Amino acid sequence: YEAEWILKMQNPETGGVYFRLTTKEFALPGDTPDSDRWFDQEGLFATHETLKSTAGACGALAASYRMFKTIDPDFSQRCLEAAKKAYAWVEEHKDDPGAHHIFGESSWRDKETPAFTAGTYGSTNAWSDMWWAACEMFRATGEQKYHDQVKQLYSEKKDSLKLTDITA
DSSP, X not given: OHHHHHHHHBOTTTOOBBSOEEOSBOOOTTOOGGGOHHHHHHOOEEOOBOHHHHHHHHHHHHHHHHHHTTTOHHHHHHHHHHHHHHHHXXXXXXXXXXXXXXXXXXXXXXXXXXXXXXXXXXXXOOHHHHHHHHHHHHHXXXXXXXXXXXXXXXXXXXXXXXXXXXXX
């Protein structure tokens, strides 16, 4: 059902993936979904599409394609087609500063997205999401264009990437 949810979050016209489905504000402590005042007053909102959400969804859908290929070929193919559409959106928007904005931040789409106070995320860097999407698309399709993107994205960051030192 997680892959199905990601498919529902994809804009069928553009291929971009909405960052979040939310109420306008966080529920109060102790509120249950059926007593959330913001849901009762205004319903749910789909926030704008972002590079992080679209690239992350692309990676997940490409991986789902591989996982479901022998179990449910039709669903698998649906995941791959959605991943391709998401990747195309990422390619089209990767140099657009507005697409880097994430939920809760000032955005070029403020006119489309109402003011929210339901939390923000601090990272606007979508590099790792885009790299993962390229890796998964190459693994799923074997197409050279995705391999070229894996190498290109890696070359942009290779000098600043560090292994994490994990000690007990």
